[in-house]
Amino acid sequence: MKIAERIETTMAAAIASGQGGIAPSKLAAALEYAVTPGGARIRPTILTSVAMACGDDHPALTNTAAVALEVIHCASLVHDDLPCFDDAAMRRGKPALHLAFSEPLAVLTGDSLIIMAFQLLARTAPADRALALIDILGTRTGMPFGICAGQGWESEDQIDLSAYHQAKTGALFIAATQMGAVAAGQDAEPWEELGARIGEAFQVADDLRDALCDEATLGKPAGQDDLHGRPNAVAALGVAGAVSRFDDILSGAIASIPACPGEAALAQMVRAYADKLVPDGARSRRTVPGE
């Protein structure tokens, strides 16, 4: 089964598990709305790819870990879009959940999805791997090092930029590589660097897309970094400089892949995925003089 099929099949079963019995129908529908359409599913794809590179001896556990991670990511998007944060109107080409449903249902959808992620993992085996996966997912999601911490930095008067980026963007990529390894019975620690570097590359690619793509391509408003005065690699380095930075980080990421049976295939996957992240215009614009 292809990775995308593994993820979508497992995701559909997970959402159905939250909708069974006598449940409030709007919240049940909102759970599904929050996780579809899937977008690139980049974090669960990385997780599954790492697990496969490590032998993937418990594929059902890998699938659950991948979906638990994506469910957490979707929960974070729903809460980040709330009026008190980004007040976003669009997400993945459709109205943000708090507009399609309501603000109370958006808060509850995020909460329910966070809970679902941990519960899915609690129902897997072997037990030692399941507990390690829950611990990693919690560390990279909550306080003091996870995406909640990353979002929390935006309420501080003085921001530790390194801690901010690592928590806000890096954390779930570190979760992806570490959970992939642990799902396949390997240690988490050697896989942290790959996740952190993919996270950095993703952040630079996101800055390029925000600067170069229009709303139709992004599925959300463009030019938001400029608008909100957020730190941005394109503002700091220009388009060409940001592309160079992206390529450097990517090389470092691939060099950091720990020795494993599927090392070469994993390197190829990371490179192929990375190519898709950089918007079409970015590389051609490198030749424009004075850019």
Added chain:
Amino acid sequence: MKIAERIETTMAAAIASGQGGIAPSKLAAALEYAVTPGGARIRPTILTSVAMACGDDHPALTNTAAVALEVIHCASLVHDDLPCFDDAAMRRGKPALHLAFSEPLAVLTGDSLIIMAFQLLARTAPADRALALIDILGTRTGMPFGICAGQGWESEDQIDLSAYHQAKTGALFIAATQMGAVAAGQDAEPWEELGARIGEAFQVADDLRDALCDEATLGKPAGQDDLHGRPNAVAALGVAGAVSRFDDILSGAIASIPACPGEAALAQMVRAYADKLVPDGARSRRTVPGE
């Protein structure tokens, strides 16, 4: 060590675990604000009492389970108080968290506490009990049967009142009795009824307090059920009728306690705790003619 001391010591360590390292300071402070002062800690006290009645052979696991449950309860209070839900100004005698900090920090505090609850359990042993505890806590917190579902019912046009009350109030009491049993190595299933009945009794007692107590006693505005037209046992049965209903439910709760070494002591604890729940004025008012 007394139950209250076990809970507060473990709670303090749990919150510290979410504040370590380079963390955003306001969110770190908000975590602590959300769980203190502790109030009655009724759910973790029930959990610990059930575990002790069942032998409490892994007290550290019991303590963590109790605190994980209370942390989830505190998270739910923070999110329930948000402007889009109850828009509450006060909680436990001090400003609601979104007023003391901010609305973004209130959303993130709830999220971080939910995550913390599961992560605390993932770091305990034995592994099989830890996973079972996470599964129960998730079931009674998320969708379709947990407190999120309970809150979700309030967005429906047609409310299933039985499912609503069971999820909104009963769920965390069922979690309390079941998690206490599982922490001590017993099956969860026989303990569901005790939790459900304590939840019903608690709901009636809450209705009595809402109708009879003032804001200073409650630590939050009084008369809210009347104001919001919520279903309320006092409105349906009068004060005397609600007290009778409370006593009936309590008898049923005590009768439902499964056979276990500490059955008698547990029954005594439930009765003593229940006495504290009914506001002073309620029983004396039973003698007033025409009430």
